[in-house]
Amino acid sequence: MIKLPEPVDDIVVNLLRLANTKLPEDIGWALEAAAGWETNEIAYTQLGAIMDNVKKAEHIGRPMCQDTGIPVFYVRGKFDSGIAKLIEKGVERATREIPLRPNTVDPLTRENQGSNLGQGMPIIHYIPTDDDFTEITVLPKGAGSENMTRLGMLNPADGVEGVRKFIMDAVLDAGGRPCPPSIVGVGIGGTSDVCVEMAKEALLIPLDSENPDPVLRKMEEDLFVALNGSGLGPMGLGGSTTVLGVRIKKACCHTASLPVAVNIGCWATRRASAKITDTGVEYAQGVEF
Amino acid sequence: MHIRALEYDSEGKDVPEDIRGSALFHCGPIMKQMDDGSWRVIAAGPTTSARMNKLEPEMIERFGIRAIIGKGGMSQEVAEAMKRCGCVYLAATGGAAILLAEGLCSCRGCEWLDLGMAEAMWRFDTQKFGPLIVAMDAEGNSLYEDVRKSLVRDA
Numbered sequence: 001m002i003k004l005p006e007p008v009d010d011i012v013v014n015l016l017r018l019a020n021t022k023l024p025e026d027i028g029w030a031l032e033a034a035a036g037w038e039t040n041e042i043a044y045t046q047l048g049a050i051m052d053n054v055k056k057a058e059h060i061g062r063p064m065c066q067d068t069g070i071p072v073f074y075v076r077g078k079f080d081s082g083i084a085k086l087i088e089k090g091v092e093r094a095t096r097e098i099p100l101r102p103n104t105v106d107p108l109t110r111e112n113q114g115s116n117l118g119q120g121m122p123i124i125h126y127i128p129t130d131d132d133f134t135e136i137t138v139l140p141k142g143a144g145s146e147n148m149t150r151l152g153m154l155n156p157a158d159g160v161e162g163v164r165k166f167i168m169d170a171v172l173d174a175g176g177r178p179c180p181p182s183i184v185g186v187g188i189g190g191t192s193d194v195c196v197e198m199a200k201e202a203l204l205i206p207l208d209s210e211n212p213d214p215v216l217r218k219m220e221e222d223l224f225v226a227l228n229g230s231g232l233g234p235m236g237l238g239g240s241t242t243v244l245g246v247r248i249k250k251a252c253c254h255t256a257s258l259p260v261a262v263n264i265g266c267w268a269t270r271r272a273s274a275k276i277t278d279t280g281v282e283y284a285q286g287v288e289f
Numbered sequence: 290m291h292i293r294a295l296e297y298d299s300e301g302k303d304v305p306e307d308i309r310g311s312a313l314f315h316c317g318p319i320m321k322q323m324d325d326g327s328w329r330v331i332a333a334g335p336t337t338s339a340r341m342n343k344l345e346p347e348m349i350e351r352f353g354i355r356a357i358i359g360k361g362g363m364s365q366e367v368a369e370a371m372k373r374c375g376c377v378y379l380a381a382t383g384g385a386a387i388l389l390a391e392g393l394c395s396c397r398g399c400e401w402l403d404l405g406m407a408e409a410m411w412r413f414d415t416q417k418f419g420p421l422i423v424a425m426d427a428e429g430n431s432l433y434e435d436v437r438k439s440l441v442r443d444a
Contacts (some may be wrong), residue, residue: 001393005328036408040420042422042432045422046421048434049382049385049388049420050382050384050387050433052383052385053386053387053388053389055386056387056388056391057332057387060387062331062332062387063319063331063332063381064332064386064387065332065334065384065385065386065428066316066317066318066319066331066332066333066386067317067334067335067336067384068319068332089375098322099319101317101318101319101406101407102331102405102407106404112405114405144336144337144360144361144383148335168442168443172440172442174435175361175362175433176360176361176362176380176433177337177339177351177360178359179360179383179384200430207363215367226443228443230440230441230442231436231439231440231441232436232440233436234382235360235361235380235382235383236361236362236412236433236435236436237380237432237433238425238432238435238436266383266384267383268384269385279357
């Protein structure tokens with residue numbers, strides 16, 4: 001690992017505090033735009049409560065949602081395997097100091113250690129690159145939206161129409177449960193595991209950045225219009241704001257496969273990144289992914 | 290706390306009296322214990338109510354719950370129990386945990402903390418708690434059902 005200017009656990013605490021208390025700007029803008037066009041009174045009330053809540057949370061420095069999620073980390077750039085232990089320490093400290101809700105339990109006994117640690121936790125994805133920095137990103141993922149995840153191993157004959165229908169159904173069948181207006185993360189292709197990973201990574205892509213792939217960009221725009229025309233609305237109570245954005249990633253797949261995964265992010269799709277060089281740490285809430 | 294309350298009631302063990310005739314808020318709050326032992330609410334928005342679908346009809350019937358506050362709505366079986374017993378479902382804004390916490394003006398205590406902070410039973414006094422929308426009434430009407438029936442899937 002490169003020489004770090006600050007202890008990694010301090011950086012992790014800062015990241016979790018930033019992600020949980022301050023909504024990324026691009027999502028805030030999307031909410032404001034939605035409030036501008038929403039004509040359904042109940043929907044407008046929901047958007048108003050959300051925006052009011054976001055302001056208050058940032059002002060008093062408390063988590064905007066009580067479900068502070070499972071922290072999912074992405075480490076990119078230069079690092080060594082020792083970073084895992086330091087991230088663990090940061091999660092344990094953040095749970096106490098911010099505080100975060102202790103959400104991590106044994107899947108069978110449901111025993112909660114109270115620290116958000118335990119077997120397999122926290123979740124860390126590693127992406128080594130030749131860059132001269134270490135970048136740590138966190139996506140605290142709440143259960144309401146995560147529980148709506150879908151993976152479909154479609155028949156290639158289902159084609160683009162089949163993919164589109166799968167995504168529409170995943171979002172609309174979820175109803176109000178994932179706290180819409182949602183951000184829809186989609187993975188198309190790969191193998192089953194990579195497909196779901198891409199869907200989650202897609203939630204890290206800022207809403208105001210353009211998909212470089214024109215085919216995916218068109219698909220994102222069409223789905224955005226169709227989902228907002230569905231009438232589901234904020235919290236599933238009706239209205240024209242069902243999603244704040246649709247982000248799609250793709251990878252090649254087996255000629256006999258057509259995997260599609262949908263990972264929904266609630267309106268509070270929280271994210272924060274720290275770019276660490278030997279001279280300092282820069283925090284951001286929307287980096288390229 | 291649903292499972293615990295029903296189990297205790299079946300076994301004839303004490304269930305906190307406050308639950309009877311109460312408004313039940315589906316929420317796993319973030320709470321902080323002060324030096325004097327009292328609890329302070331940090332963040333408290335609604336959790337997905339559908340998780341309690343299986344247990345709620347019995348909760349409503351046994352404890353006379355008058356209002357359920359949550360998000361996402363509940364099943365037909367719950368709607369029927371609500372109709373039988375006179376209970377409404379109030380939709381709170383999912384994720385609005387700071388705004389809603391302001392309405393939970395004091396915490397009267399906690400039961401069954403061994404279940405974990407999110408699953409324990411917390412007792413609150415409320416004032417200006419909301420905004421809340423009557424999304425399922427005591428006559429079997431459901432805004433969620435209305436929205437679901439009129440969804441446009443191929444816009």
